[in-house]
Structures are given as C-alpha cells and as structure tokens.
Amino acid sequence: MDLSENHLKIQAEEAAEILKSGGLVAYPTESFYGLAANADNETAILRLFRVKKREAGVPVLLLIPSVLYLKRYATNIPETAKRLVDAFWPGGLTLVLEAREEVSVLLTAGTGKIGIRLSSHPLATALAQATGSAITGTSANISGEPPCNTSHGVAMALGRGVDRILDGGKTEGQKPSTVLDVTTRPHAVLREGMISRRMLLPYCELLP
Numbered sequence: 001m002d003l004s005e006n007h008l009k010i011q012a013e014e015a016a017e018i019l020k021s022g023g024l025v026a027y028p029t030e031s032f033y034g035l036a037a038n039a040d041n042e043t044a045i046l047r048l049f050r051v052k053k054r055e056a057g058v059p060v061l062l063l064i065p066s067v068l069y070l071k072r073y074a075t076n077i078p079e080t081a082k083r084l085v086d087a088f089w090p091g092g093l094t095l096v097l098e099a100r101e102e103v104s105v106l107l108t109a110g111t112g113k114i115g116i117r118l119s120s121h122p123l124a125t126a127l128a129q130a131t132g133s134a135i136t137g138t139s140a141n142i143s144g145e146p147p148c149n150t151s152h153g154v155a156m157a158l159g160r161g162v163d164r165i166l167d168g169g170k171t172e173g174q175k176p177s178t179v180l181d182v183t184t185r186p187h188a189v190l191r192e193g194m195i196s197r198r199m200l201l202p203y204c205e206l207l208p
Helices: 005-020 042-052 067-073 079-088 122-131 151-161
Strands: 025-028 033-036 093-099 113-117 178-181 188-191
Touching: 005 025, 005 122, 025 122, 025 151, 033 042, 033 122, 033 151, 042 151, 067 113, 079 093
Parallel strands: 093 178
Antiparallel strands: 025 033, 093 113, 178 188
C-alpha cells in the first residue's frame, strides 16, 4: 500500500469527512485495526456500540491528533504521566486519566476516567488530525471476538456496519496497547501489552 505523505493525507481527509458526519471508519494501528467514531459525537458513539455489539458500561479509549489535545479530554494530569508521554508517545501506551466533564459518559462508562493514546501509526494519527478531534480506538471487530489485523478481516467481521476501511496492509497484530491507570497511587497496569511493566518502572511506581 502507498503510504506516501500525499496519499496518506488524501485518505485521511476523505475518511475524516465520514467521521465528521457521524460515520464509522476502520483504520490500522501499531497492533490491530481500530474502529473510529468522532469522540465528540454521541450519536456516532452509540452507533459504534451497536455495530460492535458492545455492552454499555465498558470504557472506550481514545486516540488523539497530538499531545496538545491531551488537556482537551483529560484533567489533573500528574507529572508522572507527562514523563510517560515523553518516553512512550507516540506508541503503544494508553494512559487512563481523569476525564473532563465534557467527555461522553459512553466513553468513560461512568468511571470519570478516560483512556488516551497517541498512535505511532501514520494513518491512525493522520485520521485523528484530519478529523480535528480524538477518535475512538476500540478494536474493529465484534466484541468478544478476536481483533483483526487485515482490512479483509474487518470487512468480514463488520460488513456494512462500517462506512469505510482504510487499508494499511497487515498490522503487527501481536499485542494490544498497554493500559496504565495513572489516577491511582501507585499507578496500576490494567492491561500489559506492547509496553512491558519492566519498561514502565523507571518512570513510575506500580501496584504489584
């Protein structure tokens, strides 16, 4: 697939228009394919839940266009989070932070927290940048089923439920992002994935 800067920009801009109008777009990440809805559009988020057959009450992480957008969705960001951002973003670390009041309860599942990541995949980040807001970073599959690492897999799993699939070829598909809750003291690894506990220890204290 041509991932030249110009071709990538065109793909992202076309797909972003779909997201701005409330649609859903599947896209490649460092791990698996993700399913994007505009994080500022509750109607689109509800549609995402229906398409994935996902139960309410399960938080949905976000991918942001750049580090500058972190404060748009999170508040009371601790100093350790800033060190972790410098060390691991863009990349496979999702930070769970206190959510701003404006963030949809559909995304936080009523926890008051939101998972946020800056992806290192050029197409994923270009899509968020072209949309001008965070996009959902949940996997592009039916909830409970294996995640997809090809565009064909996404098409088979979601069919017409998704409005567009950005083909980034086969993704790494080995481990998901690591999810670290930095609202606790010490911090809590909720899911160990691409970034190991050992890699995190120089930057923060972790719960056993």
